[in-house]
Amino acid sequence: MSNDSLSQLLNKAKHFRRDLGNKVHEDIVESIYDDAARIAKRAVDIDNKSISMGLDRAIDRVVTSRLYGFPLMMLLLTLVFWLTISGANVPSSMLATLFLDIIYPGLKSLSESLNISWWLDGLLIDGVYLAVGWVISVMLPPMAIFFPLFTLLEDLGYLPRIAFNLDNMFRKTGAHGKQALSMAMGWGCNAAGVISTRIIDSPRERLIAIITNNFSLCNGRWPTQILVATVFIGGLVPAHFAGVVSAMSVVAIAVLGILLTFLVSWALSRSILRGESSVFNMELPPYRMPHVWQTVYTSIIDRTLPVLWRAILWAVPAGALIWLTSNINIDNISFAEHVILLLDPFGFVIGLNGVILLAYILAIPANEIIVPTILMLTVLSSGIERIGLGAGVMFELDSLDVTLKVFEAGGWTLLTAVNLMLFSLIHNPCSTTIHTIYKETGSVKWTLVSTFLPLLMGFVITFLVAQVWRIIVN
Amino acid sequence: MNIDQNLLQPDKCVTCPSHNSIELMRLGVDMQDWDYVVGLAGNPNTGKSTIFNSLTGLRQHTGNWPGKTVSRMEGGYEYESTRYKVVDLPGAYSLLSTSIDEEIARNFILFGRPDVTVVVVDATRLERNLNLALQILEITDRAVLCLNLMDEANKHGIVIDERCLARDLGIPVVPTVARNQEGLPYLIQTIGDVASGKIKCNPYRSNKKIGEMSVIVKQLTEKLESIYPDLPNHRWLALRLLDGDSDIISALSEGKLQSLANSVK
Numbered sequence: 001m002s003n004d005s006l007s008q009l010l011n012k013a014k015h016f017r018r019d020l021g022n023k024v025h026e027d028i029v030e031s032i033y034d035d036a037a038r039i040a041k042r043a044v045d046i047d048n049k050s051i052s053m054g055l056d057r058a059i060d061r062v063v064t065s066r067l068y069g070f071p072l073m074m075l076l077l078t079l080v081f082w083l084t085i086s087g088a089n090v091p092s093s094m095l096a097t098l099f100l101d102i103i104y105p106g107l108k109s110l111s112e113s114l115n116i117s118w119w120l121d122g123l124l125i126d127g128v129y130l131a132v133g134w135v136i137s138v139m140l141p142p143m144a145i146f147f148p149l150f151t152l153l154e155d156l157g158y159l160p161r162i163a164f165n166l167d168n169m170f171r172k173t174g175a176h177g178k179q180a181l182s183m184a185m186g187w188g189c190n191a192a193g194v195i196s197t198r199i200i201d202s203p204r205e206r207l208i209a210i211i212t213n214n215f216s217l218c219n220g221r222w223p224t225q226i227l228v229a230t231v232f233i234g235g236l237v238p239a240h241f242a243g244v245v246s247a248m249s250v251v252a253i254a255v256l257g258i259l260l261t262f263l264v265s266w267a268l269s270r271s272i273l274r275g276e277s278s279v280f281n282m283e284l285p286p287y288r289m290p291h292v293w294q295t296v297y298t299s300i301i302d303r304t305l306p307v308l309w310r311a312i313l314w315a316v317p318a319g320a321l322i323w324l325t326s327n328i329n330i331d332n333i334s335f336a337e338h339v340i341l342l343l344d345p346f347g348f349v350i351g352l353n354g355v356i357l358l359a360y361i362l363a364i365p366a367n368e369i370i371v372p373t374i375l376m377l378t379v380l381s382s383g384i385e386r387i388g389l390g391a392g393v394m395f396e397l398d399s400l401d402v403t404l405k406v407f408e409a410g411g412w413t414l415l416t417a418v419n420l421m422l423f424s425l426i427h428n429p430c431s432t433t434i435h436t437i438y439k440e441t442g443s444v445k446w447t448l449v450s451t452f453l454p455l456l457m458g459f460v461i462t463f464l465v466a467q468v469w470r471i472i473v474n
Numbered sequence: 475m476n477i478d479q480n481l482l483q484p485d486k487c488v489t490c491p492s493h494n495s496i497e498l499m500r501l502g503v504d505m506q507d508w509d510y511v512v513g514l515a516g517n518p519n520t521g522k523s524t525i526f527n528s529l530t531g532l533r534q535h536t537g538n539w540p541g542k543t544v545s546r547m548e549g550g551y552e553y554e555s556t557r558y559k560v561v562d563l564p565g566a567y568s569l570l571s572t573s574i575d576e577e578i579a580r581n582f583i584l585f586g587r588p589d590v591t592v593v594v595v596d597a598t599r600l601e602r603n604l605n606l607a608l609q610i611l612e613i614t615d616r617a618v619l620c621l622n623l624m625d626e627a628n629k630h631g632i633v634i635d636e637r638c639l640a641r642d643l644g645i646p647v648v649p650t651v652a653r654n655q656e657g658l659p660y661l662i663q664t665i666g667d668v669a670s671g672k673i674k675c676n677p678y679r680s681n682k683k684i685g686e687m688s689v690i691v692k693q694l695t696e697k698l699e700s701i702y703p704d705l706p707n708h709r710w711l712a713l714r715l716l717d718g719d720s721d722i723i724s725a726l727s728e729g730k731l732q733s734l735a736n737s738v739k
Contacts, residue, residue, distance in 0.1 A: 009697045010727060013715035016690050024716045029570070032608050035680050039608075040601035043639040047631035195545065198564075201573030285519050286598075286626060291653070 056286050060161070064284075069165040074251055076158070080149045082247035085226055085234075088141035095140065099133030123323055131319025134372040135311045139223050143304045146222060150188070151299035155290035159184050164284060166258075173262050174269025176205035176278060179212075183261055186216025187254075188303065190433040193218075194440055204275045210437055211450045212264050214429045215257040219307050220367035224424045225250045227371050231403050232417035253421050260426065264453070311368035318362055318369050322376055336377060350459055351419035351466030355410060360423075365431045370424070375403070378410035415469045419462045426458035499552040508550060508559040510669040515583055515610060516594035517603050518565030521622045523547075524652040525594060526562035529662070546578055553662050558669070561588065567602075569609045570717070577721065584613060584707065590669045591617045592661070597627035597634055597649070611643065611677035613707040616668050620661055621649040644676035691716065 017024070062068050107129060111121045153159065163180035170177050178200050186193030190213050197209040217225060226246070233249040234242035269275060325336040336358070343354035359373040407417075428451045429437070438447040514522045526532065530549030547562040563582055564575035583591060591614050595603035600621075611617060621634060640647040646664045650657030667673040694712035698705070705711065714722045 005697070005701055006726065009694070009701065010715070010723060012697070013694060013712075013723075016694070017716055017718050020690075020716065024713075025570075025718075028713060028717060031680055032605050035608055035678070036601055036604035039639070039642045039678070040604055042642060043635045044600055045633040045635070047633060198545075198574040198578075201576075283519075288653075 059287060060284060063158075063161045064164050069161075073162055073165065074255065076153070077254060078244075078247050078251045080146065080153070081226070081250045082243055083149060084142050084146045085230055085246050085250075086243040087145045088226075089230075091141040092137055095137035096133075099137055100130070104130065104133070119327075122327065123320055127319040127321075127323030128316050129319070131315040131322070131369070131372060131376075132312050134375075135315040135369060136308065138227065138371060139308055139311055139368060140304070142223055142226055143219065143307055144300055147188075147219070147303040147307075148296040148299045151295050151303070152290050152292065155288065155295055157285050157287045160284050169262060170265065173266035174275070175208045175212075175265040176200045176202060179205070179209040179261075179265070182209045182213060183216050183258070186213045186218060188219055189307075190214055190216065190218045190429055191436040194433060194436045197440070202275075202278050204269075204273050205278065207441065207446055208265050208268050208273055210441060211268065211446070211453065212261045214433070214450065214454050215260045215264070215425065217254050217257055217425060218367070218430075219303075220311075220430060221370075221424050222250075223368065224370050225253055225421055227403075228417050228421055228424075231407065232412075232414060235404060236414075249421070253425050256422075257425050260457075264457075307368070311366055314363075314366035315369050315372070318373060321362065322373065326377075340377065349466065350423075350462040351415045351469065352423060352462060353411065353416065356416075356420055356423070360427065364428070367424070367430050374420075375406055378406055378412075415466060415473075418469075419465055422465065423458050423462050426454050426461055428452065428455040508557040510556065510589040510665075511559045511561065511586070512665055512669070513561050513563060513583055513586065513588035513591045514594060515563050515579055515591055515606070516565060516620075516622075517567055517596060517599075517606055520565065520594045520596045520603065521652045522565065522594045523562055525592075525620065525622070525650070525658070525661070526560055528652060528655060528658055529558075529560050545575075546582060551662075553666055556666060556669075558665070561586070566606060568606060569613075570719075583610060584710075588614075589616060590665050592620050592665065593617055594620045594622050597621045597623050598630055598632055600632075600634065607643070608678065608680070611645070612679060613710045615677060616675055617645045617677060618661070618664050618668055619643060619645055619647045621647055622652050624649045624657070625651045625654070642678060644678050646673055646675075 063072060104125070107125050108121075111125060159181065162184055163177070166180040166183075167177035170179050179197075181199065182193050182196045185196040193213040193216055194210050197206050197213070200206040200209055229246040229249045230242070234246035237245045322336070325339075326334045328335045330338060339358050340354035343357040347353040347355075347357050355377040356374055359370055359377060362373055363370045428434070434447060434451055437450050438444070441447060514526055516522050526547065526549065529551050531551075532547075532549045545564065548559060549562070550557060550559045552558070561582060563579040566576040566579040568576070569580045569583070582588070591610055593607045593610055595607060607619060619639070621636065621639075627634065634649070636647045636649055646668065648657055648661045648664050650661055652658065664673065668675065691709065691712050694715060695708045698708040698711055702708070711722065715726075
């Protein structure tokens with residue numbers, strides 16, 4: 001093949017193209033449409049007596065109506081979280097009892113009888129084993145309820161309706177309507193959400209969707225939200241309202257995420273990613289009755305267990321690291337405490353504390369282990385070690401009261417809880433997502449923007465909330 | 475369910491469970507070597523991934539919304555001692571547009587040269603789905619039209635004359651309800667027959683489409699044939715050049731046409 005003949009060919013095509021203009025494209029498209037219509041008409045016969053389209057349309061009129069669409073969405077989400085929160089309590093405490101009351105002492109006495117040295121025993125059992133046990137008992141039950149419920153909604157055909165409801169607002173912010181779909185994917189996993197932005201064909205709008213995907217609470221962060229909401233917010237109201245109120249506060253955070261998505265999309269498309277939003281047609285698929293048990297089974301196998309497995313993989317080194325940093329002393333206090341003390345002043349300014357900030361540094365690879373890490377570090381630094389089992393030990397928390405006591409001993413207030421929920425929504429993406437953003441954009445610049453923009457926003461927002469809160473409370 | 479049972483089950487043996495359990499071996503991702511490559515193409519949300527899962531025994535995520543699959547997924551199965559590699563592609567409305575998911579589908583159909591392309595269409599939206607099917611038929615000689623979601627079509631009173639459709643398109647048409655595994659044995663059989671050449675396709679090609687441009691198209695096509703004798707679809711490429719398809723142009727000028735097929739995964 002000679003390059004000459006190729007460039008000759010390309011030039012020729014260019015030349016013809018100039019003469020013919022848009023006509024070629026129109027002719028091609030038109031003739032395809034004509035043929036398709038003709039062939040379909042010959043083969044298809046519609047029996048007009050049948051009118052079962054009616055039900056789908058009737059449902060859609062309500063689900064996508066201007067008046068009921070959004071409230072209905074909030075109601076459905078609240079229902080999903082309420083089922084998750086109230087359903088997960090009992091199995092969570094049963095798992096905690098199994099891992100921490102039954103297996104843990106067994107392991108301890110086994111290692112004693114084998115004469116394993118104290119540091120190896122501590123590192124493996126008090127560090128790694130307890131971290132893993134904690135992650136499983138905190139995460140497995142809610143994830144085993146949440147994912148099947150969410151997948152059922154998805155298989156039913158509800159997700160495109162959410163997208164349909166939000167489409168208009170996304171376009172008003174200057175983003176692409178399909179961003180509603182990648183946002184919904186982000187509720188499962190931000191890395192998956194970032195990949196799913198491939199359905200958006202304009203690079204400008206796709207970047208907006210990628211940068212803002214982090215404002216979709218992902219499965220690594222739902223457990224944090226659910227636990228903090230259950231312990232603090234649910235604790236503010238009478239017991240029989242606790243479940244609903246906690247669920248509503250989680251929904252409030254999720255909705256705040258949606259609002260921030262709009263806000264940031266709007267700001268981006270009016271500053272560094274300026275441009276018109278493109279128009280597209282979204283088709284609403286028919287409602288399809290999901291195969292319930294098959295969906296439950298596959299969503300547990302495909303979503304719950306991989307998420308749990310990832311959390312366990314990260315809990316192993318994190319558990320070991322936490323145990324080590326809490327047991328290596330410098331000037332009579334542990335290394336972890338040095339860091340916490342260092343971070344504390346900054347933490348205070350933004351209504352958090354050094355423990356939470358250190359936990360977020362340790363949890364960059366996986367947001368899933370935030371809560372176990374915070375609890376462990378809190379016990380360590382607040383001098384209530386005797387509740388647990390000593391320095392660097394993740395302890396039994398099968399009752400929410402004990403969790404609350406630990407938090408309170410660590411100097412937590414309602415402000416800390418609210419700001420933790422806010423910060424969990426608004427901070428840098430996890431390392432997997434950052435890596436995915438780099439792979440999808442191929443750009444260091446946009447990866448950095450996607451990483452640090454939410455982190456900065458998180459600092460600013462928690463700072464403002466803390467200042468206002470303190471003025472009001474005092 | 476009033477699908478013509480004869481069409482769904484052309485041969486009692488093919489649908490007999492014992493026959494299938496012996497003959498169909500789902501190979502999952504175990505694709506060391508294969509005899510034929512089968513591409514699954516179609517509009518978004520027509521059930522490609524559901525068919526993919528049934529064929530390979532894998533559990534590629536499926537969801538009731540367009541845009542669920544954005545990258546390509548490979549798996550395999552063995553039927554009558556022939557090994558098939560199946561490639562599940564993202565949904566696309568057209569081979570003319572440019573979002574990345576549609577590009578992945580397009581590049582594979584164009585340059586990945588599957589032995590059989592199964593075009594999965596939504597039986598309730600046949601006309602619009604045929605737009606893509608016709609474009610695919612422009613660039614491949616071996617295709618099967620899988621008329622999926624037949625249960626919904628029936629529910630809505632849509633009756634499709636499969637034989638008329640098959641005659642007009644020049645390729646075999648297989649009605650299925652993939653969610654309930656209906657029609658899949660026949661699909662597997664048909665894929666095999668097309669791959670082995672037992673069924674000869676004579677795909678529909680529009681001749682009027684180029685109309686007054688026919689001389690120009692012919693010139694470009696001949697030119698392309700002489701430069702790239704190995705490529706299967708010169709006429710289509712010529713039309714893409716005339717349309718100013720920047721991907722195709724840059725692929726040609728950078729000499730990457732062959733590797734495009736495997737580039738984006």
